[in-house]
Amino acid sequence: MLKINEVFYSIQGESSWVGHPTVFVRTTGCNLRCTYCDTKYSYYEGNFQETSTVLNEIAKHKTKFVCITGGEPLLQKEIFPLMDTLVSQGYQVSLETSGSKSIENVNPKVKTILDVKTPDSGAADSFLISNLAFSNSLTEFKFVICSENDFKWSEEFCRQHDLFGKFAVLYSPSYGAVSERWLAEQILAKNSIARLQIQLHKKIWSPDARGV
Ligand code: SF4
Numbered sequence: 501m502l503k504i505n506e507v508f509y510s511i512q513g514e515s516s517w518v519g520h521p522t523v524f525v526r527t528t529g530c531n532l533r534c535t536y537c538d539t540k541y542s543y544y545e546g547n548f549q550e551t552s553t554v555l556n557e558i559a560k561h562k563t564k565f566v567c568i569t570g571g572e573p574l575l576q577k578e579i580f581p582l583m584d585t586l587v588s589q590g591y592q593v594s595l596e597t598s599g600s601k602s603i604e605n606v607n608p609k610v611k612t613i614l615d616v617k618t619p620d621s622g623a624a625d626s627f628l629i630s631n632l633a634f635s636n637s638l639t640e641f642k643f644v645i646c647s648e649n650d651f652k653w654s655e656e657f658c659r660q661h662d663l664f665g666k667f668a669v670l671y672s673p674s675y676g677a678v679s680e681r682w683l684a685e686q687i688l689a690k691n692s693i694a695r696l697q698i699q700l701h702k703k704i705w706s707p708d709a710r711g712v
Pocket of ligand 1: 533534536537540598
């Protein structure tokens with residue numbers, strides 16, 4: 501059984517798979533409490549479901565893209581066989597995790613997006629450095645940047661662990677803290693080779709975006 505907060509169909513707003521119609525499986529529970537968390541409702545709310553029920557729900561949609569998110573999906577051990585089954589059924593599976601739990605047993609065909617927590621998240625140092633050894637060519641590293649200090653910290657982290665060149669490195673502005681433009685300017689001014697990531701889903705579904 502898995503405790504599931506929600507299963508929903510939407511446009512992927514992040515990662516290299518941005519723009520793909522995707523089924524999202526949001527698990528319940530998180531071991532962190534990031535300052536900017538916009539999914540606090542996932543901490544406790546949800547229902548226990550059989551893996552087969554989740555698979556049936558996913559299969560109702562045409563897409564072959566599935567994103568496992570949370571909360572922190574890796575808190576529930578049943579998530580591993582769910583991802584294995586999805587991969588074996590031909591799905592393109594991505595996993596969003598803070599990297600505070602081991603990814604050793606994540607199916608290597610899953611695109612793992614490691615959301616490394618910066619100092620301003622309030623959860624810095626939660627990342628398991630041992631996860632670097634389990635990363636592969638599909639793995640992406642994401643940093644939510646809240647300030648100039650976060651930017652510097654992220655650059656240092658990437659250089660120290662030789663992430664640039666080996667992996668996709670994505671920098672996202674923390675909404676309400678820094679602007680997309682500010683982050684773009686920082687990337688250019690500081691000669692970073694990180695990729696600016698704008699949370700497409702927030703743009704599409706914001707109240708301001710209504711209309712034709
Ligand atoms: S890891 Fe994600 S779900 Fe958990 S507190 Fe941080 S932003 Fe929220």
